[in-house]
Amino acid sequence: MARFIKTKKEFIGSSPDGMTFHGERKSEHVRISVMDYDKDNLTETEVGSIAETLKYAETNTTTWLNIDGLHDAQIMKEISEGFNLSPLIISDILETNSRPKIHEYNDCIYISVKMLQYNEKKHHSTSENLVMIIKKNILISFQERVGDVFNPVRERLRSNRKRFRTAGTDYLAYALLDTIIDNYIYIISLLGEKIENLDKILIDKANDGMLQEISEYKGEIIYMSKIIKPCRELITSLEHIDSDLVHESMQVHLKGLRSNVELANETVEDYREILSDLLSVFHTVMSDKLNDILKTLTIFSVIFIPITFIVGVYGTNFDFMPVLHWRYGYLAMWIMMIVIAISMVIHFKRKKWL
Amino acid sequence: MARFIKTKKEFIGSSPDGMTFHGERKSEHVRISVMDYDKDNLTETEVGSIAETLKYAETNTTTWLNIDGLHDAQIMKEISEGFNLSPLIISDILETNSRPKIHEYNDCIYISVKMLQYNEKKHHSTSENLVMIIKKNILISFQERVGDVFNPVRERLRSNRKRFRTAGTDYLAYALLDTIIDNYIYIISLLGEKIENLDKILIDKANDGMLQEISEYKGEIIYMSKIIKPCRELITSLEHIDSDLVHESMQVHLKGLRSNVELANETVEDYREILSDLLSVFHTVMSDKLNDILKTLTIFSVIFIPITFIVGVYGTNFDFMPVLHWRYGYLAMWIMMIVIAISMVIHFKRKKWL
């Protein structure tokens, strides 16, 4: 399957409000977890059905409802009905291969982004589509599988930070987006470290494997760019959104977020250019290296050519070659050959070919 | 004929309201099919003349009139008169090599796009110009030949989906455009899979045929880009159109459409860059591969050069060469040669040239 874009023939032209999951099923069970909090209290539970969560929507407390796994059509239907989300929204949530986007509805804001997660053990990052539905007192997030990058946010909620606990769902959404973008930057910086290391050693220690490395990093960087660019548009839209759901006080946070995502984007562009240069330098270095070998070997051959010719001359069978009968003829031939060889070496050294 | 642009000398400067078909005739007969529907009923017929279709325009039901084949001037004239379309519009419909565009007239909206269709059996895609005329109760679509990608739309109409059946011609037009763009994405994803596979195996298994492949894919990608870019402009125009024919409720659908077409466009740009890199990597890999051959062969030659020189020396006809008369002379020569050869091999191995 192509990594950059995925689609299946059977869903072409399907209804925009179909509630069937198109994507790859990434988890076994659907996990539903709730964090409900206000200034003083924090409830953290894992529930078995959507019905148990509906009560949270009616209280004045802020609720974060997190759904891990999208393949259960029944749960999706309950969410749609329970939280008054149109089938169109549900259909969008299920389309995990879509482009990151934001859409304002009457009573909610829809945000979808790609969440990147770096696996410290396996040394590679995985991507997952994340959807947030921001409503007045509740934020519903949809993930493709269990496991995310939001533990720092959970910790901050648990540690009774006044400001966080009293801020609404908009601040929660910001905190989640901020964590996602921090993870982008973290992954870029890990990749950047590898690229800059490669840059440092490339000229002196180029070897065939590096072509593979350069090529892989380029693929990673293009992929990062594909994720980050729409994210930048998204945050700009969020800044300019005119909705009661986003308070005026969020502006300064959103501005910081945009600054971060622009940093990420510019850095990705810089690495893209650096990798193009690396490919070009690699090509130059590899051909120089090989040419050095060929040069040395060719010079080696050239020294032997005239002296091999000389022994050929003395191997001819002419009757009248007085030197052959001279006592020191053989010795003289050797001297001549050594003189020729040495003067050629000196000549090449002078021309800096050796 | 050039694939990227086509024109014929004889039509240069011809009247912008001429009703002659300029293009290549792609089908034998003109097929006229009608789908007429409202909430409760659906009529699906194939008719022989335009006259039979005029009645549908006067009812309150929504009608989709589809014309396959553009070369019958008589039919075009009847459409022009029957549905009150100016000769200018007909002339535009017949210009199948034009750029995708949208134009708002007093009582209709004109949309032309390229329809791509993937042939599963022949493993290649064909392109066709599609024109839609959106009027109040009727949508007329013009195709160059029989066969299209709209079967999913027909299925949804037949299966009595309430929302589809009650929505007007604008929703029908959206559904058709959506299907077309889904097909773009499908074809890009098929192409993308091939490109990404090529990327994976290029470094290890490069062979001459891949140059052909890269070059072909590049051509395909540029062609896709040529089709998609104006399509993006078109949908943006459609979003901002101020016409009674497009209801407010279409906004959310059009926004989704634009997101899809942007996804398609960005992915095409990414593949363009990846293919440029592939070409560069291919060049590097092929020259490395060949240089490896040359290196091994040159080293091979170099080992034989000094030992061939030695046998030359002992082939000279000097009278005074005592070693020739020594009993173990011949053996000694062999030992010397073997020592030289082995030490050269060791030397090259140490320098990592072997």
Added chain:
Amino acid sequence: MARFIKTKKEFIGSSPDGMTFHGERKSEHVRISVMDYDKDNLTETEVGSIAETLKYAETNTTTWLNIDGLHDAQIMKEISEGFNLSPLIISDILETNSRPKIHEYNDCIYISVKMLQYNEKKHHSTSENLVMIIKKNILISFQERVGDVFNPVRERLRSNRKRFRTAGTDYLAYALLDTIIDNYIYIISLLGEKIENLDKILIDKANDGMLQEISEYKGEIIYMSKIIKPCRELITSLEHIDSDLVHESMQVHLKGLRSNVELANETVEDYREILSDLLSVFHTVMSDKLNDILKTLTIFSVIFIPITFIVGVYGTNFDFMPVLHWRYGYLAMWIMMIVIAISMVIHFKRKKWL
């Protein structure tokens, strides 16, 4: 003289309202032709002096006054006075190396574009500066030499097309521009056909001449781009012009014109990229081709190296080489050499070097 930009030292800083012709003189005589028409009548004459044409400006009929040749200062002066055109306008007309542009004056619109004309016999296109002055009842066009691409327009006028005959000078100007842009597209499509053909055969049949071809096409394409880009700006300006001279009804025609010029522009950009790729592919193909030759030849040499060494060994003059005296020694040497040669060929075949 540079093709992309031309200027003469002696005209630097000259007055912007000088009435001297700066350009290359491209025709002998100045030809003045008139087409005067209304719904019912069409007069077509060739006159000897500007004085004879002044009467047409006063009637209600539409007049197309065409001047072929710019070097006659007297005629220019008469036009300036007769039709009330300021010296600035005349000076602009005479500056044939300027960038295509549009300028609105009080009582006229000034449009200059490059007219490309393909010579079917000589298989190349020539460029000429064309200026149109659009006034209320008269359109004056200035060409550098006799011969243009406007015969289809003249034919349409002669054939008593009602709409054309009753439309004003704005429609005439549109028809002329449309013909010019149709010619751009025609020339691009001819060039495109050559480029796409080259693309198809390049990998299999690359030869040295193709480098010349690619280089020439690139030059042509850059030149086309230079002509078309300002033309696109010009038509956008014309669309947004707020002048009584351009009727509201022209909008739909101008929109079609812009769509065409954008098609031309995008196609030129695509060919530009394709040609860059072709250059890169050509380089890869040519070096592959040559390397193949070198590879085969080197392998050929390598096979002979060890067997030539062997005959050298048996040419040494050692006294004690029993094999020389053996009856089948010579035969044995041949067998050994053949075995070595064949095993090397097999080895190379296995490694796919042959």
Added chain:
Amino acid sequence: MARFIKTKKEFIGSSPDGMTFHGERKSEHVRISVMDYDKDNLTETEVGSIAETLKYAETNTTTWLNIDGLHDAQIMKEISEGFNLSPLIISDILETNSRPKIHEYNDCIYISVKMLQYNEKKHHSTSENLVMIIKKNILISFQERVGDVFNPVRERLRSNRKRFRTAGTDYLAYALLDTIIDNYIYIISLLGEKIENLDKILIDKANDGMLQEISEYKGEIIYMSKIIKPCRELITSLEHIDSDLVHESMQVHLKGLRSNVELANETVEDYREILSDLLSVFHTVMSDKLNDILKTLTIFSVIFIPITFIVGVYGTNFDFMPVLHWRYGYLAMWIMMIVIAISMVIHFKRKKWL
């Protein structure tokens, strides 16, 4: 010193209104010349001090005060006081390495551009910073050294051109800018001629010196681009300036100026791309040329390899080689060798390697 940007450590962070000259001193004496004119009279003098020029500022005539040389702090101080120019403006005038810019002050407009001057004898162009201060009745221009490109303007003033003499300082400024841009175009066209000539002969007559040429032209073109781009911004600003100092009637002239500077800019971009292509073509041509040499030589070697092997065979000392004792053995060997050589030549000719 870097050509593209120059600065000195000791002036970093210096006051923005310091009246010390930072640049390179390009002339010995400061020359002050005055042209004072109205419809009827023209006074042209060279004065020794600023005091003598102050009277011109009070008359109704238009005055052009030209200062050649910036290093005399006393003169600068007098100008600042005499013409009421703030130290900030003087400081800007003295900063000759700044980017071309325009700034509107209360009672004057400040314009700085780079003036390029082509030296016909030395075949290279020199650059100089030019500042114009446009006031109501006086235009003050500051040049780094004696000698400029403005003689055509002076000639037009002297020749009593009514329109020029009666127009104000804005027209004078326009005339100066026009002359400067005409010189840009002239220098680009000279450079362009060289580049296009190089393009024509590159493929057939490539030699090592051309790399130097391409590289030099590229440097020139980047330098031109650096000068022209801000100039384009400057003229656009001038067009949109809302100042009594620029009359409405200047619009048409400024539009022409912008068209010229855009022509210059686009042409420079085109040459930039052409030069990039030339570098690529040069690389391809040079390696082709060399490879041709290597090919011919390698083929030459290959023909001699088998026949040298044959003479080696007949040089072996086996006792039983009947052919050696055959009367026509030697002749037969020659025939065999000639046959082999000829058939190899034929084979290579067939494969088009020769």
Added chain:
Amino acid sequence: MARFIKTKKEFIGSSPDGMTFHGERKSEHVRISVMDYDKDNLTETEVGSIAETLKYAETNTTTWLNIDGLHDAQIMKEISEGFNLSPLIISDILETNSRPKIHEYNDCIYISVKMLQYNEKKHHSTSENLVMIIKKNILISFQERVGDVFNPVRERLRSNRKRFRTAGTDYLAYALLDTIIDNYIYIISLLGEKIENLDKILIDKANDGMLQEISEYKGEIIYMSKIIKPCRELITSLEHIDSDLVHESMQVHLKGLRSNVELANETVEDYREILSDLLSVFHTVMSDKLNDILKTLTIFSVIFIPITFIVGVYGTNFDFMPVLHWRYGYLAMWIMMIVIAISMVIHFKRKKWL
């Protein structure tokens, strides 16, 4: 650690108002220095605690409070409380790896830029994050370590420049920014000098080390570009800021600043392109150089091939080779070989291969 982007895993998703320093600790002690001035007086002190500085904020004099070192949380807390700066601002100050940005708060303006400092002794430049908080009567600057580029500003303050002393904190901020940008330009010009020198000698004196140089300069230039681009946005924002803290009279200074930063930015882009060209030229030059060696050597070999063949012929042991028994046979062979060698040399000279 990657140079282009740095982040630590443990701070991902941390609170945006945390007051902990994330960066690398670059100095031992925190140094707090104060310059307090008005028209007549200037006080310059170094204090031990923030408490001592609070009094300055209440006077009408302008105060510049400079903090070197960010790691002391206690000091940061005191600043936050003493000068009424929200934790958010402090948190931003401590994030030294952020993108240069400007933010307007109710009673202050936050500006962060990168300060580059060239070390004359070590011949390299170091980067440091600088934050300025502009309040009504006080400007607080935060640096990562002791030592900055602001000595010229301090000198100007000390030398009792009336205008500087009477201008407010906005002028002080401008003077600091101006000095920083002057330093950018200075460092670019040093780098530019090296690049232009390299350009001049590259074709004639290319050696392997230059690849390293080109690659390093490219890295430096990309890094400069990364710093300067957001700086340009920042200054544009500052120009358009609508705040009482920035007086109208600053416009002209800010415009000059923007012109400088644009000059820096354009120059960096030009060097980027020049370096790309240099890499390409380097590749061409190096391969030409090596090919020259190979050419000469191959020609050398080729001359010896036929004459070595000839001596081989006369080394055969045929019984009937009359020439072997001829008195001048040996001499004749030498003459023949010399004739062949000379004619080959002449032939190659004619073909310009030598």
